[in-house]
Amino acid sequence: MSTRITRLVPSAVAAVVLIGVLAALYAKSSAVDVEKRSRVEGYVRQLKQVDAEWNVDVLKSRMGINANYDPLVSPLPKLRTLRAKLAHELAGVTDPEIAPALAAVGATIDHKTDLIERFKSENAILRNSLRYAPTAVSELDARIDAATRADPARAALLNALGNRADETLTGILRYNLFPDRSTAATLATEVATLVPLAAGVGDDVGDSLTNFVRHAQVILAQREVGDAVLGNILAAPIDADADRLGSAFDRDFTVSLEKSNRYRHLLLAYASLLLALLAYVGYRLVRSFRVIARVNHELKDANESLERRVHQRTEELSRALDDLKESESQLVQNEKMASLGQMVAGVAHEINTPLAYVRSSLETVQTHFDGFVREFVGAMTRLVDLMRSPETPDTEISDQFETAVAIRDRLDEIPVADEIASLLKDGVHGVDEISGIVVNLKDFSRRDRSQMSRCAIEDCLASTLQIAKPVLAGRHLRRLFAPTTPIQCAPSRINQIFLNLITNAAQATGEEGLITLVTRMADAQHVVVEVMDNGSGIPDDVLPKIFDPFFTTKSVGEGTGLGLSIVYKIVEQHGGSIRVHSRPGVGTKFTVVFPVASGESSALDSQPVPEIDIAA
Amino acid sequence: MTFRQLAALAVGIALGVCAGAAAAANADEPLRPLPERLGLDHRKVELGSLLFVDKRLSADGTIACSSCHDFANGGADPRPRSIGIHGAASAVNAPSVFNSGLNFRELWNGSAPSLEAFVTGVVQNPKVFGSKWSDVVLKISRDPDLDARFAALYGDGVTRDNIVDALATYTRSLVTPSRFDRYLRGDTRAITAEEAQGYERFKSYGCIACHQGVNVGGNMYQKFGVMGDYFRDHGHDTPADQGRYAVTGRDSDRHVFKVPSLRNVALTAPYFHDGSAPTLEAAVGVMFRYQLGRTAPPADMALIVQFLKTLTGERQPELAKAAPGKPAPSAVASAAEAAGRSAQ
Numbered sequence: 008m009s010t011r012i013t014r015l016v017p018s019a020v021a022a023v024v025l026i027g028v029l030a031a032l033y034a035k036s037s038a039v040d041v042e043k044r045s046r047v048e049g050y051v052r053q054l055k056q057v058d059a060e061w062n063v064d065v066l067k068s069r070m071g072i073n074a075n076y077d078p079l080v081s082p083l084p085k086l087r088t089l090r091a092k093l094a095h096e097l098a099g100v101t102d103p104e105i106a107p108a109l110a111a112v113g114a115t116i117d118h119k120t121d122l123i124e125r126f127k128s129e130n131a132i133l134r135n136s137l138r139y140a141p142t143a144v145s146e147l148d149a150r151i152d153a154a155t156r157a158d159p160a161r162a163a164l165l166n167a168l169g170n171r172a173d174e175t176l177t178g179i180l181r182y183n184l185f186p187d188r189s190t191a192a193t194l195a196t197e198v199a200t201l202v203p204l205a206a207g208v209g210d211d212v213g214d215s216l217t218n219f220v221r222h223a224q225v226i227l228a229q230r231e232v233g234d235a236v237l238g239n240i241l242a243a244p245i246d247a248d249a250d251r252l253g254s255a256f257d258r259d260f261t262v263s264l265e266k267s268n269r270y271r272h273l274l275l276a277y278a279s280l281l282l283a284l285l286a287y288v289g290y291r292l293v294r295s296f297r298v299i300a301r302v303n304h305e306l307k308d309a310n311e312s313l314e315r316r317v318h319q320r321t322e323e324l325s326r327a328l329d330d331l332k333e334s335e336s337q338l339v340q341n342e343k344m345a346s347l348g349q350m351v352a353g354v355a356h357e358i359n360t361p362l363a364y365v366r367s368s369l370e371t372v373q374t375h376f377d378g379f380v381r382e383f384v385g386a387m388t389r390l391v392d393l394m395r396s397p398e399t400p401d402t403e404i405s406d407q408f409e410t411a412v413a414i415r416d417r418l419d420e421i422p423v424a425d426e427i428a429s430l431l432k433d434g435v436h437g438v439d440e441i442s443g444i445v446v447n448l449k450d451f452s453r454r455d456r457s458q459m460s461r462c463a464i465e466d467c468l469a470s471t472l473q474i475a476k477p478v479l480a481g482r483h484l485r486r487l488f489a490p491t492t493p494i495q496c497a498p499s500r501i502n503q504i505f506l507n508l509i510t511n512a513a514q515a516t517g518e519e520g521l522i523t524l525v526t527r528m529a530d531a532q533h534v535v536v537e538v539m540d541n542g543s544g545i546p547d548d549v550l551p552k553i554f555d556p557f558f559t560t561k562s563v564g565e566g567t568g569l570g571l572s573i574v575y576k577i578v579e580q581h582g583g584s585i586r587v588h589s590r591p592g593v594g595t596k597f598t599v600v601f602p603v604a605s606g607e608s609s610a611l612d613s614q615p616v617p618e619i620d621i622a623a
Numbered sequence: 624m625t626f627r628q629l630a631a632l633a634v635g636i637a638l639g640v641c642a643g644a645a646a647a648a649n650a651d652e653p654l655r656p657l658p659e660r661l662g663l664d665h666r667k668v669e670l671g672s673l674l675f676v677d678k679r680l681s682a683d684g685t686i687a688c689s690s691c692h693d694f695a696n697g698g699a700d701p702r703p704r705s706i707g708i709h710g711a712a713s714a715v716n717a718p719s720v721f722n723s724g725l726n727f728r729e730l731w732n733g734s735a736p737s738l739e740a741f742v743t744g745v746v747q748n749p750k751v752f753g754s755k756w757s758d759v760v761l762k763i764s765r766d767p768d769l770d771a772r773f774a775a776l777y778g779d780g781v782t783r784d785n786i787v788d789a790l791a792t793y794t795r796s797l798v799t800p801s802r803f804d805r806y807l808r809g810d811t812r813a814i815t816a817e818e819a820q821g822y823e824r825f826k827s828y829g830c831i832a833c834h835q836g837v838n839v840g841g842n843m844y845q846k847f848g849v850m851g852d853y854f855r856d857h858g859h860d861t862p863a864d865q866g867r868y869a870v871t872g873r874d875s876d877r878h879v880f881k882v883p884s885l886r887n888v889a890l891t892a893p894y895f896h897d898g899s900a901p902t903l904e905a906a907v908g909v910m911f912r913y914q915l916g917r918t919a920p921p922a923d924m925a926l927i928v929q930f931l932k933t934l935t936g937e938r939q940p941e942l943a944k945a946a947p948g949k950p951a952p953s954a955v956a957s958a959a960e961a962a963g964r965s966a967q
Contacts, residue, residue, distance in 0.1 A: 074652060075655065075835035076842045084737075087737075124843065124844050128843060131845060135914075135916075143917070222916065
């Protein structure tokens, strides 16, 4: 799974890179925002339009055509909005002239806003004084009339004052309509000459004159200031700044357009390349599909033949298994025979002894028979023949009789009959002994006794020891038999276990070796048999392999290597277990544990008997 | 009397006003009626109305917008100075919140270019609300009702800009149409003959030179004391008295203030930035002396005061409601302004 993923990684990376390049080229080629351009152009146009309308409204307010200043105020939020929109649109534009141009537009708008504020304030003052000036002169006239009525003597002076005020007013109003610098200076001088006159004409007229003079001065001052402000307002180059901003943006736009066109060509080339690649991949894909279909078909065929072969092999295997089972049983039998063969030598030796004295007895009997018996019988037969024949001389008979008596006397001297009886008895005993050995051999090896029966483990050991007697030769045998519960077993097989273990023990020890056999209860349900020797022991590297089939330390032809593996198998078949414990140079202990026969609740001591160490 | 004829001609041309024209020529009136439709989002107006009385805007929870903008006093503070948190006194008298959305700038010295800028600043002003915006946002967003309302109206829920927008929108809804608006729309019986005469005096004495437009002022600056030194005569010249000079630092802007709107002026005593005129009559007198540089018969002054009383209007909440399916131009404008501010 992980290898599949690892194999996919390069393809995935390649795909991502290809698509990434495509996306980058696309982004670069469409980096030119035409809508943005039209938006910016629109804002610049709107800015210029608002500015133009603003100028017109300023002039209208100046001329009094606008009745209030609301039209001068309403562009303010529009200008704020347009500035914000332009700043927003131009925020990412790289052209170095954009930022200064934008700042210039903002500064000019601020400047013009300031100027217009001043204009409104100044214009309000001017208009107030212009509106009031004729009223002020009318009030002055009224007070002059009143003063003249009260004091006709001052009429000439006061009327002259009134006329001067009238003329000054006319001059100021004319100046307001057609302002020029020299008129302003003349009028200012004229107004200034009126100021000292106010002191000498009495409070009422004087106050009124002073009032007029103040407003006349305001008109003269505000008109000049107002004109200057107005000039500055109309000169504030919002439209020029806006144009500069627009052209800077246009330049930047043209540059990006060219760049974008280059990228578009690149994109085209790249897209064609990708398309070709795609076609190639498609072609490869179609081909691989064909290959896959073919391989699939072959795979199916192979699968079917494989199934057939598996079937065939399975049959062969099961046959081989049957053969193996056959040969295994053969091998087990062979092993038995091999160990039996070892026995036979011993058994022959065992039989030899009784056979020897049976033979010697018989030979002695034969000697006796050939000597005295045959002689006596011959003498007796001739005597009888002589006596039966009538022509036989008596002497001859008496001679013969004498001869017979002589033989009988010799026989009396030697108790031949007794001796023969004794010898025959000995012979029978020897034959009995031989037949006992033969029966035992038969008992041990008879195959038909392999079926299960209940038996005491000690009996099996005794039977085995009988057979193994020759193997044991001069070794000391120690029996430590505690009472045990019978087990369910095939006695011949159990004998085979013990014979194997005892034979191994005997082979591991010299002539003076000590072999210890122990039987005891491990617990109420298990019987333990231990076979210990004080022999050479089993090396550590060999120990784990001793139960392996065909493992042997003996030279080729001496052992089959099956002995302990068969032991192991038999123990297993009996539901038991076998352990080995060995110390090289000290000895070896095999411990075999069998379950007691079912239904045999141990009436024996339920206390387990402690183990005996091999070193003991 | 050639000068009389010439004067009449000159005044006629210079002012460009067909002053003698009948009421039919309302289009040329220097005063304009309030708009009949505001096109505001009434849900934002409602939300703003809740915030307007919400003391959580202030650092110590003692002050709301409504603490100084008293609706019973024409939306202005009846005290000469307003009291912020911890008893801090303001430098100037709080003007009316009514119709303030129609002002060309906010505050006496015009330092706030918009309602949004004003609200943003006043919450942080240590002498008024003394809050940090982050704290205000936190406090408001903990209110489940307000939080839900903000979530429903604004994509990003409770933020500084959204609180400002709701309050500014509500403030824009606080217009007060009056009898005089009806008169301007052609209902000649909406005001009495004396009040109409008062209006004529208002124009002829030159008040109209500054107090003009839809808000009867509020669209320009003017020097306080054109025809006389008000501050010398009144014996004080505090930093607040410097007016726009505090903003621009130009000598020409010394003592220059935003011309206040005269709508509801009969309710908003005391008058002027320093709250120095306790009555309308006193305020008109000061104006005649220092701004117009003239006197008038008491009868004319009384007529003018009578006219000014026709500017007293009433809030009409339904004006705030936008026509369904129609875009709200002023809301768009304010949104654009907000965008403009954040872009700056």
